[in-house]
Amino acid sequence: MSWTTERVDLLKKLWSEGLSASQIATELGGVTRNAVIGKVHRLGLSGRAKTATAPAKPRRTRPATSAPARPAASAAPRTIGATALKAEPTPVAAVATQPAPVAELVIPQEQRATILQLNERTCKWPIGDPSTDDFYFCGRNSDPGVPYCAHHCRIAYQPMNDRRRDKRARG
Template identity: 55%
Template sequence: MNWTDERVEKLKKLWSEGLSASQIAAQLGGVSRNAVIGKVHRLSLPGRAKAGGTTAAARPKRATSAPRAPNYAARAVTRTVTRTAGATVLKEEVAVDLVAEQDLVLDTNIVVPMSRRLELTQLTERTCKWPIGDPLKEEFHFCGNDSPESSPYCSYHARLAYQPSAERRRMR
């Protein structure tokens, strides 16, 4: 099978529309899915466009300077997607619920308790055992503040250590 200029252009067009390698192979005819994948790789084409989305290369990078709490709001939009029915590729309009992130301003007035800087041998059942620093360094210590009877940590460090599972899932 020869890759003519016309077939390469058709491959590029179909790839940019988000068709899979199998769908492109079916439309080109006489070529396998693996041949399409190989040609896409040799042409250094960007990642296949997802239906209604952007490729990883075209996606804007988010600043990672400060952590932020996610807040999600759903909205419905209509997207054109392709699907196969046998050997036929169909395009159809589909209503999709999108979830968009909204930025929240975090409270910067958080009070972090002063640690008592205890060593391992100074810890008791009633002191916070939260480690602070690098254990291989001289300044390594434990928080040492008072902890409730049922917890190895003070109330501040317990909030850091024990997060509700729903909140952990949302932060991923």
């Protein structure tokens, strides 16, 4: 199948009318949904009209009285390794239930690892900016079956209940 001028024009017309890539592929015939998506991207076609058959789902909103107040964010950014993170405001309701933050770990020079030194028994937690010379991996002994040491596992893995609670708190 080749993209003739007529087929490209039809693709543009159907795309602007809001048809899905699958619907366009069916209409054109002899072409897959992924081929349609690829052609749309190569042509640089932008957004399209919303279809009347699929109205947007209305968002659920909470009453203003149940939304937790948000304190102002701290002006100083937090850092993990050598990377600065912008502080996010934390809902007041979630402050008391969040686990205590894990203290930053200082890794001795002799335990730090390069990518070539990593194996199944070393912690693969990246520290710093990969584009700089002082970037390294933790390199401490990792727990069996996980890529990180116990310290970095506490940072990387959150219990499911904590993630659900945090998501609800962000609203």
